[in-house]
Amino acid sequence: MSQSNADIVFFINNDTVFVEDIIPVLVSHFSQKHVKAVGVRLIDRWSDYLDSLIEKSADQHLGVFLRDTSGQPRMYELRGSPFANTVSREVIRTPAVTGAALLMRRVDFIAIGGFDERYFYGHEDVDLCLRIGDAGGMILCDNRVALAHLRGFSRAQAGQKDSSFARTQARNREIVQNAHARGVHRRLRENLLTRSHLTAYPVQFAFLVTSLAEDTLAGDVFTAQELAASLAKELTGCEIRFVAPDAKGIIDVDGADIVISMRDDFDVRKYENLSSACHVVFWVRNNFERFVESNNWQYAHDIWYSSELERARFEQMTGVKARLLRIATNWDRFAQAEADPDYASDYCFTGSRWGVHREITVNLLPEAVAGTFRVFGAGWSQDPAFAPYAFGSLRYTEMPRVYASTRIVIDDANHVTIASGSVNSRVFDAIAAGALPITNGLIGAQEAFSGALPTYSSAQELHALLSSYLGDEEARLAKVAKLQAIARGEHTYDHRARDVIHYLREAGKREPSIAIKIAAPKRQTKDEWGDYHFAEALRRSLAHLGVRSGIFFLDEWDSKVAATADVSLVLRGLNRATMHAHQYNLLWLISHPDKVSVDECRKFDHVFAASELLTRDFCARGIEASLALQCTDTHRFRPDVERLADAPDVLFVGNSRGVMRPIVSDAIAAGLDINVYGEGWSGLIPSNFVRGTHIPNEELPRWYASAGVVLNDHWPSMSEAGLVSNRIFDVLAAGGSCISDQNCGMAQVFGSAVQTYSDPADLRERVQSILLARNHNQKSRLKVANMIARKHSFDQRAGQLLAVIKDLMGRSKSKRLDLD
Known part of the structure; x- marks a missing residue:
């Protein structure tokens, strides 16, 4: 490169043949500053390469794209893919082009560092292009023009054996994977909805639902279908599929870019064919407490809640940020529905009875309300009070006509949603169809409709509302019109789709997971x-x-x-x-x-x-x-915790690890009344010293703060290396006193705040000294607790960890190219 002063350099193999004037076309792309490399369509020759025509040629190269398989960057040629025909004669953006015909500005080639000479005969072009992409540059492949390429000609001329070539390529692949796996992963994450220029594939959604059966009554299926339809309108060309568990509970997500679980209890660990760049989402619309307990949320990249109350509660319980995404309605489907005489009623209820209690059975006496009542759903024919009104279950596609054929829809929120603030889909759908919903979900009505939605909390209130609105059509229509204005302006699936797109775009800007x-x-x-x-x-x-x-x-x-x-x-x-x-x-x-x-x-x-x-x-x-010393959770271990009424003088909390722990043995030998809590002590020490097998972690602060002295020990290798147990940090942060075995790293961290002993007699003397001074050294213990909080909290270690990660990520990025 030092021998050239040209503005543009053209890397080209010696087994290529020009079949048309391509250079002016390719060079023209450099009028765009952000374009840093340009490739060209390569074609195979079916007959002698000097005589064959382009029309008789097969596409060999249309651009190189990425697929993420278990985190490894797998490069593939676009030829032969489902998308080859759509781009075979277009200019496309691509993450890489072959070095068999590659144009760059000379200054850009030098700035990016040129070819990496670790590679031999392969992948150096991919490496170069990936570095360009990491540096913010754009790569184009102009497939409107072509160049003939006799693949393998040079290798055949050199007589390189296939086995040698295979070994060389395997080494090259290892180098490129180690060099670029992180960059590929990061770029796929950052371009969650726009990965097609990296993968050539449209963004792929997988909605995980209860069932794929045509006659399913599972509400999550219909909710998923409605959101998916609106997403398809907003994201032209995206691919959406619906996936249900197999008989063993396995869910095959088939490499989807974005997986949206409609069920809170689907175990992410049972997802098959999960790409490392997949974005996992849970949309939680019920069973809120079960979701928190399941720990599924720890494996998700996004969590959407259908209730603001539950969203805030989840954040408070877990510390993890969640988004609000309410259930909604397909406005066009329900607003355009026509009344059907077969479904006609004055008021109705839609919902199945699955053998569990429903509030409507005690809140509604149909014979006490003037007007025609119908209940649509499974299981009602077995209820004596509702059997005369039971119409049976209907498919979701029939529900628009049901709501268009009634005046009032009773919403019976179940025991989970009634307290959560989540609004059922029947409320939104009924409004769109022109019916007036009356709900017992007071919290959700306030959240989603600012109190405009009629609510009830007793049979008397429900009957009064039914009588009022059934007897005053003008008032009913006025209320419906007000609710429709809110629903159409805020609560359609088109609104939700735009929210989802916004959330997914923001996901690429987050801190690393x-x-x-x-x-x-x-x-x-x-x-x-x-x-x-x-x-x-x-x-x-x-x-x-x-x-x-x-x-x-x-x-x-x-x-x-x-x-x-x-x-x-x-x-x-x-x-x-x-x-x-x-x-x-x-x-x-x-x-x-x-x-x-x-x-x-x-x-x-x-x-x-x-x-x-x-x-x-x-x-x-x-x-x-x-x-990064061990540390403590200062949100839990604090000196202001409530003390135990009957605290032990000498406390040891820890499992036996299958061996006698020296500090426990020494305490017994010293004649101390040690209280041991932990697993595996039976048979190792007299049973009167074992006071329990476990103290819950959330209770430990009280025990540490209340005990006269807490004993601590280390594995011998920890003591020799100066690794200090986190138990000491916990005890001191709670305002407790601690005695430990010898550890060369302790004095530098705690000074004289932690005493160490040499033998059983020394241990006994030190314990007695601490117990005697217990009521006189509270200020000094508080001072130590404050020092621990300042210097040795998990909050501080988390900040240190994140700073190192950001530094590593910043160093791994290629030098930015001039894009101005």
Whole structure:
């Protein structure tokens, strides 16, 4: 390149043949400043390349596109794809073009760093183009013009064997994947709704629903279909499919870009063919408490709630941001419906009775209301009071005519939605069709209709409203007109589709997501593991910074859903983690330093060490590391917690780990009345010392603050490496007193706030000293608690973690090209 002073450079293979004048056409694209590279359609020759005609040629290259498979950037040629015919004679934007015929400005080629010489005979062109894309440049492939290319000619002339070529290409693929997996993942995330210029595929939605049966009565199916129809109008060309679980509960999302679960109880861990760049959404419209308890929300990238009350409650309970997306109506479908004499009534109810109590059965006495009543839905023929009015179940497509054929629709919100503020679809649909809904969902009526919707909370109120509006048609029509103005202006699925698009566009601008991988083996035993509570406190602190994170147990580390995170953070226990090239891989070494080799640490992008000694050692070995001591959840462990009425003098909380823990043995040998809480102590110590197997984590602050002294110990390898147990941080933050075994890193962190002992006699003396001074050192303990809160909270560690991630992400981006 140093030998040229041309403005434009044209990289071209020696086995290409010009069949038309393409250079002026290709060069013309550089009139656009943001265009940084241009390719051309390549064609195969069916006969001798000098004599064959373009019309007899097959398309060989139309641009190179990306597919994300388990996080690895897989490049594919557009030829032969379902979209080849649509772009085979157009100028298209593409993430890469072949180096067999590639034009660039000389200045841009130099600025981006030229070809990477690690590659040999393949993928250097893809690497170059991906760096251009990361730097903000645009790449075009002009398929209006063509160049003939004899593929493999040079290789055949050189006599390169297929096995050698295969090995070379495998090495090249490994290099490009390691270099660009993160960039590909990030660009797919940032372009959630506009990925087609990267993948050539239209954006693909998968709505997860209860059933695909034509005769289904599941309401989530119809809600999904209506939202999907409106999305299709707003996002021209998008692909939408509906997916239901198979007999084993497995849900095949088939590589969809965006998965919207209409059920709160669909387990993301059972999604098959989940792309690492997939955007997982839950739209929660009922069973709100079950959704929080399920932990499904930890695996989602977006959560939509149909009620503002429940949305705010969810955020308060989890710390995770959720969006408001109410149920709505298909205005055109219901407003244009015509009355049907077969469905005619003065008032009606639509909804099935699935063997559970419904409030309408006690709030409505049809014989006491003047007018014709009908109930549409399954199960009512078995109810003696409602059987005379039961019409049976109808398909959703019949509901517009039902509402157009009645004057009033009774809305009977169930026990979940009535207290949640979620408004049923029948309310919106009835309004659109010209019927007046009367609801017992007072909260939802206020949220969605600002009190304009008639409500009832008793049989007397319902009967009075029915009598009033059935007896005054003018008042009913006036009320309907007011509600229609609100519904048409705020509550159609077209409105919801635009909200969804807005939410999805914003998703690409969020902070990176994190998979927190902990050593606890299974979710079922999470409460027995300190790692879980550590990770949960970190997750909450990250959520306060706008970072979505999920906790993954040992048996979930390699799950597809864990691979959807941008960052993998391993809280190392006894097991090594598999690393993915598309993720930023971080290690937080908080225990078992003897199980982690230097070579393993080198594979991580950054190591956080909970010991200054280890941090210095890592840095001296050329490992990127920083000090991140263990810490505490200062939102839970505070000195102002309520004290226990009957607190133990000497407390130890911890499992036996299958061995006798020295500090427990020493306490017993010292004659101390130690109160041990934990699993696995039976047979190791006298039973009178074992006071329980578990103290809930949310109760620990009271125990630590109330106990005379809390005992702490470390694994020998932790003590030698200066890794300080997080139990000490918890005890001190709660205003408690602590005695620990020896640890070389403790004094530097806590000074004299934590005493250490040398033998049982020394332990006894120190315990007695602390107990005697218990009522006289409250100010000093409070001072220590405040110091812990200032310096050693999960909020602070979360901020440190995020700063390192942003720094890593900033460094991995290519230098920005001049786009002005």
